[in-house]
Amino acid sequence: MEKNLLTAIDFVASLPMSQQNNIKKHDDQETFAAMKDQLIQRKKLHYRCRHVTDSMCLIAVFGLVLMIIDTEMRLNEIETIIIVIIRPLIGVSTAILVGLVFYYHSLNMRLYAINNHIADWRVTITISTIAIILFEALVCAIHPFPYKNKGLSIFTLFNKSAWIQMFLTLPMFARLYLVARSVTLHSPLVNAASSRTIGYLNRVPITISFILRALLQTYPAGSWTCVMVITLLIATWALRACEAAMWLPKISVSPQPNDSTSTFSSAVWLTIVTFTTVGYGDVTPRTYCGQGVSTITAFFGVFASAVLIAVFTNKIALNRSEQSVLDFVNQINRARAYREKTVRIIQYSFRAWFLKRNGHRYRATFNSLYRLHSALEDSREIKQEQRNAVNGTESLLTMLNDVHDEQRNNDKSLTKLKNHIVHLEEKINGLENKLDVIVNMLSKNSPST
Structure with a gap:
């Protein structure tokens, strides 16, 4: 094997440069052609998956509508020819839906194989994949059995199959998960090549969970x-x-x-x-x-x-700009209120001192002192609010200053490292020059042969 490989390499190396360029160009063309075929096949499989999902969604909704009509007619004891054919129609739609479930998962596995450059799509079949497919088929297969039963009220109260009909009717609403899958496959995040490329580069899979969370984030x-x-x-x-x-x-x-x-x-x-x-x-x-x-x-x-x-x-x-405006307005209002309270403190202090000095009655002096203490309490609260606001701003400024200091220290360390590297280069150059001098001296002193 190694001998054949070396022979092939020697053969290619012995070819002229023009022929080697032609061989390389031919290989590149084959690679691009294979990539183009994979992209075309991927696009076709994606469109087919989307059409199959839309068909599954329509069939599931059709079966739900028939189930609701059948249940309402039996609750109201309406006996017509329609009630005889509704449940067989539900059974036929359910059989088609289960078949489409297996067909969709086969397409999805082929699409997964192309996306991950797997030659055979059957390699992607695992136990968890089989369990998911069987569970989905079971969810879509649940439906009421087609048989004729007159009414669901007191006529079927003591019927032994009444609870079976309940367990086979209400779980049909679980088929609505197909609506979420249809919405996912119609999303621009899945159809646009740019979003898929960005997701592949960032190792973010474009899954149903991601699409639904993005939809909830965009249109909550x-x-x-x-x-x-x-x-x-x-x-x-x-x-x-x-x-x-x-x-x-x-x-x-x-x-x-x-x-x-x-x-x-x-x-x-x-x-x-x-x-x-x-x-x-x-x-x-x-x-x-x-x-x-x-x-x-x-x-x-x-x-x-x-x-x-x-x-x-x-x-x-609020966003950052709106929050800044609100904080600035609140700061101005607090400063104005603090100035007003300070003026009132001065007024009530002077009035209380004047009344007490001139011997006025106790009630007037007490009212002035009460207003003075109220103004003092209000001013303390406003001052505390100002301190809290300043502390919040200072914490942000402190964090920014810390980041700036860290960046400045990193710049200093990088400058020192560069200086050390330059110094080492100078020493190495000096040693190289000395070695050259020594070699020249030895070559001159050596006896000629």
């Missing part, structure tokens, strides 16, 4: 409002369906639906009260299903309130 009010409104609508409908259908009732001896929460308006009120963690107690869920929905709504409400407070705090925060 609008994006979080949409999330909360959608969550409230889903929780309201789920609570109303649980209470109206009496799925998993707490009191099995009472087969009647909960009239207080079976209406949409009452469910909206209970959801809002639970979401804001107020809990008046005038309306309560009577079913285990309703209690579960209320618990999830309460947990999400606490999280949403914390995020909303953070967003609101960020919105009302």
